[in-house]
Ligand SMILES: O=C(O)CCC(=O)C(=O)O
């Protein structure tokens with residue numbers, strides 16, 4: 001079982017939440033549910049070759065129309081150092097964190113990655129939020145991807161390129177915490193009731209000096 005650096009070992013015969021077996025060259029077999037209750041998080045491990053990873057990280061870093069994100073903290077709009085691009089088949093703005101983003105046109109690299117993710121998840125996606133973190137000094141605070149514009153309980157597929165980072169889940173009521181390391185080229189699938197009951201975050205860390213791109217594929221209604 002390649003590349004599970006520090007992550008829980010997975011049962012290679014396990015099925016993911018919606019009964020699809022993975023068997024392509026780069027796929028690890030799907031993990032069991034990382035969450036003990038109230039939602040599903042499947043870590044599929046590395047699903048891309050090192051060659052595509054390196055190539056796409058550079059192309060996307062250099063050519064996507066990255067913009068600082070806006071978040072509202074204590075009623076004040078703040079621009080993040082982290083940058084974002086929003087892709088969607090739907091032309092309407094995507095509202096989250098009390099701000100909204102207009103979609104940009106899909107690029108051929110993002111479409112190619114979407115196809116890899118769709119093959120491994122068995123789900124097709126109509127939208128994607130790309131995040132660019134310059135280093136471990138940038139992260140994303142606790143939130144759920146529960147906007148009303150997203151398909152309720154739809155699968156959200158998170159593909160990571162670049163630096164490995166820790167990713168945390170926290171239950172909204174009992175505060176149970178689960179962490180996983182997201183390796184470069186890895187795919188994490190969140191589905192079921194997860195966004196209703198759990199928060200997730202990408203914590204900042206001084207240990208990581210290199211950049212990371214994360215693509216979260218979603219479905220807008
Ligand atoms: O960068 C990540 O891994 C998390 C991104 C995320 O949670 C989001 O875009 O909603």
Ligand SMILES: [Mn+2]
Nearest residue numbers: 143144145200
């Ligand atoms: Mn999120």
